[in-house]
Amino acid sequence: MSVPHRIAVVGSGPAGFYAAEALLRSGVPVAVDLFERLPAPFGLVRFGVAPDHPKLKQVTAVFDRIAGLPGFRFVGGVEVGVDVSVAELSACYHAVILANGASLDRRMHIPGEDLAGSHQAGSFIGWYNGHPDAAGQSFDLSAERAVVIGHGNVALDVARILLKTPDELRHTDIAAHALDALAESRIREVQIVGRGGVERARFSPKELAEFGDLAACDTGLDPDDLPGGVPEPTSEAGVEARANAEILRAFAEAGGGAGKPRRCLIRFGLEPLHLAGDGHVERLHLRRPGSDATVALDCGLVISSIGRRTAPVPGVPYDAATGVHANLGGRIQADGVPVPGLYACGWSKRGPRGTIGTNRACGVETAAAVLADLAALPAPIGNPDALVANLANRTGCSIDFAAWRRIEAAELARGQAAGKPREKIVTRAEMLAVAGEAA
Amino acid sequence: MAYVVTDSCRGCRYTECVTVCPVECFHLDEEMTYIDPENCIDCGGCAPICPVSAIHPSWQMPADKAGWVEINRLRAAETPVVNAKLPPLPGADERARRLAS
Numbered sequence: 001m002s003v004p005h006r007i008a009v010v011g012s013g014p015a016g017f018y019a020a021e022a023l024l025r026s027g028v029p030v031a032v033d034l035f036e037r038l039p040a041p042f043g044l045v046r047f048g049v050a051p052d053h054p055k056l057k058q059v060t061a062v063f064d065r066i067a068g069l070p071g072f073r074f075v076g077g078v079e080v081g082v083d084v085s086v087a088e089l090s091a092c093y094h095a096v097i098l099a100n101g102a103s104l105d106r107r108m109h110i111p112g113e114d115l116a117g118s119h120q121a122g123s124f125i126g127w128y129n130g131h132p133d134a135a136g137q138s139f140d141l142s143a144e145r146a147v148v149i150g151h152g153n154v155a156l157d158v159a160r161i162l163l164k165t166p167d168e169l170r171h172t173d174i175a176a177h178a179l180d181a182l183a184e185s186r187i188r189e190v191q192i193v194g195r196g197g198v199e200r201a202r203f204s205p206k207e208l209a210e211f212g213d214l215a216a217c218d219t220g221l222d223p224d225d226l227p228g229g230v231p232e233p234t235s236e237a238g239v240e241a242r243a244n245a246e247i248l249r250a251f252a253e254a255g256g257g258a259g260k261p262r263r264c265l266i267r268f269g270l271e272p273l274h275l276a277g278d279g280h281v282e283r284l285h286l287r288r289p290g291s292d293a294t295v296a297l298d299c300g301l302v303i304s305s306i307g308r309r310t311a312p313v314p315g316v317p318y319d320a321a322t323g324v325h326a327n328l329g330g331r332i333q334a335d336g337v338p339v340p341g342l343y344a345c346g347w348s349k350r351g352p353r354g355t356i357g358t359n360r361a362c363g364v365e366t367a368a369a370v371l372a373d374l375a376a377l378p379a380p381i382g383n384p385d386a387l388v389a390n391l392a393n394r395t396g397c398s399i400d401f402a403a404w405r406r407i408e409a410a411e412l413a414r415g416q417a418a419g420k421p422r423e424k425i426v427t428r429a430e431m432l433a434v435a436g437e438a439a
Numbered sequence: 440m441a442y443v444v445t446d447s448c449r450g451c452r453y454t455e456c457v458t459v460c461p462v463e464c465f466h467l468d469e470e471m472t473y474i475d476p477e478n479c480i481d482c483g484g485c486a487p488i489c490p491v492s493a494i495h496p497s498w499q500m501p502a503d504k505a506g507w508v509e510i511n512r513l514r515a516a517e518t519p520v521v522n523a524k525l526p527p528l529p530g531a532d533e534r535a536r537r538l539a540s
Contacts, residue, residue, distance in 0.1 A: 014461065018461075055480045055481050056480050056481070056482055058462070058480045059461045059462055059480055059482075061462075062461065062462050062463070204483060206481070206483055206496065238487070239486075239487055239492060240487060354459075354484070355459065355461070355482045355483060355484035356461040356482050356484065357459040357460050357461035357462075357482055357484040357485070358459050358484060359461075360458065360459060360460070360461055361458040361459050364458070364523075
């Protein structure tokens with residue numbers, strides 16, 4: 001058997017794992033090193049999927065199987081672009097696949113956006129999901145009303161977590177600090193606002209329908225937004241838009257008034273203008289697009305969820321217009337010309353869209369591009385094993401998949417003691433300590 | 440709960456669904472695909488991508504398709520996993536057009 005081609009994949013979320021799988025199952029002799037900046041793998045499955053959606057997290061069993069494939073190696077605790085450059089990786093591997101996701105929140109660029117009490121969804125989600133970068137954050141949950149800006153599933157996640165009772169969240173893997181804070185929350189109403197109408201909303205019907213089943217929250221619409229009621233879907237409406245319209249019509253008919261103590265209003269045709277307040281958000285001003293009509297909402301917490309983009313990586317061409325690494329079908333391009341040996345996969349290739357499994361098709365496509373190019377790629381001059389050993393010295397830690405398993409075992413044991421499926425360890429230092437590494 | 444393939448798939452078998460399943464829970468025979476309800480994680484990725492809208496969640500089955508929940512369970516246990524796209528069955532495009540009209 002020939003010496004395997006060595007491939008580095010950057011980012012251990014679904015896209016990274018599925019790209020690794022497609023390469024390792026291709027029949028071509030390859031070995032894959034999967035780099036992850038945190039000591040914990042699985043990206044948005046661990047840090048994005050909401051704690052009250054445990055079934056989706058079962059996909060990690062598939063990632064565990066991929067991690068067991070011959071030729072797979074997990075290199076945790078190493079941030080590409082900081083601890084090691086893409087150029088260094090390229091010198092040691094035949095190919096480098098960037099699967100680093102879309103970690104940056106898009107901003108609204110409106111006055112008052114930086115007031116205390118105004119946040120982007122990414123930090124709130126990271127906080128309740130125990131992301132090490134968000135563990136120290138705090139959110140003011142003392143006002144009666146919060147506003148979530150955006151009409152996608154992330155906005156629904158944020159609103160739902162704010163509206164569920166502690167008892168609805170207690171037996172999930174929500175971070176302990178978030179559960180404690182939410183138990184003291186005085187928020188009684190969340191408004192989910194978006195600029196467009198019903199048909200433009202990008203909710204998944206399944207996730208929208210969950211708002212009809214909350215233990216302590218009624219969901220309704222505001223008649224001011226849709227004076228004629230929820231419009232009949234147009235001929236352009238897809239299956240999901242039609243299903244959403246039906247669900248929203250049911251919410252409108254229920255009137256949001258079954259007498260539960262909390263309330264959710266899903267609002268349409270409102271564009272944020274500015275946030276006002278004395279050092280802290282007190283009010284959000286909005287307007288009806290295409291008119292002079294304005295609306296003011298008193299609120300103490302505003303969380304915007306209007307999209308995400310990929311964090312640029314030094315040395316990798318970036319497409320600022322779309323917010324991804326510049327690429328064509330997964331091949332990174334500089335000024336329209338492919339950069340040999342450099343690829344993208346997942347959200348950093350095609351933007352933040354699709355379900356977990358969309359990344360499987362995406363990983364297969366990128367892996368096919370790598371495999372097609374492999375024979376023409378120059379042999380690397382450096383040694384990946386020496387590089388990984390050297391990186392352990394540089395970062396002061398060495399987190400392979402066995403080390404992650406030790407972290408996971410500790411999380412599961414703590415979870416069992418707390419009546420949760422898992423109690424996440426939320427600081428990097430404690431993860432390293434539990435993994436048997438010096439912090 | 441799980442997603443369920445119904446008889447709209449029969450005779451087309453496009454297998455677009457298979458490419459986006461994160462957990463390889465699709466099985467197939469000569470006619471159509473089936474979802475293993477034990478493995479499906481309800482991600483919902485397969486339903487909108489199906490060219491003939493053959494896939495529904497078990498909690499929202501059209502009344503005349505309810506029997507397919509059990510058929511998927513039984514057939515998934517008897518048939519092999521499919522984890523990559525296959526060519527559609529002969530005549531699939533014509534059939535899909537007929538279903539859409």
